[in-house]
Amino acid sequence: MASPSTRRNIVAAADTLFYQKGFEHTSFADIAEAVAISRGNFYYHFKTKDAILDAVIDLRLSNTQAMLDQWEKEGEEPKDRILCFINILIANQANILLYGCPVGTLTTELTKLNHHSKERANEVFTLFRNWLRKQFSLLGLHKKSDALAMHVLARSQGVATLASAFHDEKFIRQEVRLMRDWLSSYTEGSI
Amino acid sequence: MASPSTRRNIVAAADTLFYQKGFEHTSFADIAEAVAISRGNFYYHFKTKDAILDAVIDLRLSNTQAMLDQWEKEGEEPKDRILCFINILIANQANILLYGCPVGTLTTELTKLNHHSKERANEVFTLFRNWLRKQFSLLGLHKKSDALAMHVLARSQGVATLASAFHDEKFIRQEVRLMRDWLSSYTEGSI
C-alpha cells in the first residue's frame, strides 16, 4: 500500500464505470484503461472483481454519509433537509437521464446476479432511509416517519427510472414540483 | 419453422430467465437447459442472442397489449381500469419482491449495455403510458393526462424497486393504498 493513490484511482474509475455500464458489463480491461495502468498492476491492488465491488460500495457509503451530514448542517429545518434530498434529482439530472439512479440500478443488478454483496449495496438505501426517517420524526411525524421516508425514496426511484427510460428532463422537473408540494402538505404551519 | 413449439418454448424460457437473471447474465446454456434442448439445436432457431432478445420483447409487447385490452373490457369506468394497473403490484407481488418490475429492470439494463434494442424494450412502457393517458383523458383530465400517466408509472416503478431492495411486502400494500387514495382524489364525484 505504498501507493494509495493508484488504489483510489481504481476505485474511483470502477465507481463511475459500474454506474455507467453496470457491474457485470464492466471488465477489468475497462477499468485498467480508465486508470491507464496495466491489467497486471491492477491485480496487485485487487485480487477479484468482487473485491473492487466491495471497495466501490465502501466509497459510496462514506460519500453518502458525508453528503447527509452536510445536508444536516445546511438545512436549518427538517423540511429544508428533506428538500435537499429531493433536489438531487435536479442536481444530478444529467447523469440520471443517462444512467438512472446509481443506488437503485446497482442493487437491482446485484439482485438479478444473486450477488452476495447485494445486501451491502442496499445499505446505501438504508442510510438515506434512516436519515429521512429522522427528519420526518423531527417534524413530529413519529408514527409515520418510516413510511414517509420509504415513500420519498420510492418516488425518487420511480422518477429516475422513467426519466432515464424516456430521457425526459421536463418530467424530472414536473415530478420534483409534485414532491415539493407533497412535502409542503406535511409541513404547513410547522416552520 | 416446422416446429413452432420449440421456438415458443425458447422464447418463453428466455423471457423468464431475462427477468430473473438479467439479459447479460443469462447464457445460451441457461436457456437451452431450461428448454431441455442442445445448444446446437438452439442455434437452429436463433442465430444470435440479440435475436432472442427481440423475440422476447415482441412477446412482452403482445402480452402487454392483450392485458390492456382485457382491462379495457373488465373496467366499466376509467377509474376501475387505472385501478387494474395499480393492482398488478399486488397481483405480481411475489415476483416483484424477488426481481423487481420486468419492464423497468430490462430497459435499465439495456440502457447501461448501450444496447440497440433499448428503444424497443421501452415501447412496453409506452404501451402502458398511452393506455393510462387515454383513461385519464376519459376522466376529463385532457391537459394533464400524460403527466398523470407518467406519474402513475413512476410511482409503480419506485414501489417495485424499493420493495425488491428491502424485500418488503407490507410496503407494497401501503403504497398501493396511497396510490388508490391519490386516484380517488382525481375521480371523486365523477362516477
Place this chain on the structure above:
DNA sequence: GTCTATATTAAGATAGAC
C-alpha cells in the same frame, strides 16, 4: 509497484452427422 507475457475458463457461434 508496475510491467509483459500467459494460463484458464466460459460464453457466443459454427460445422456437419443423423
Place this chain on the structure above:
DNA sequence: GTCTATCTTAATATAGAC
C-alpha cells in the same frame, strides 16, 4: 429439427521479469 463436436473470442486471473 436435433444432436455432438469444435472454433473463437473475451474476460478473469496468475507468473515472473524489472
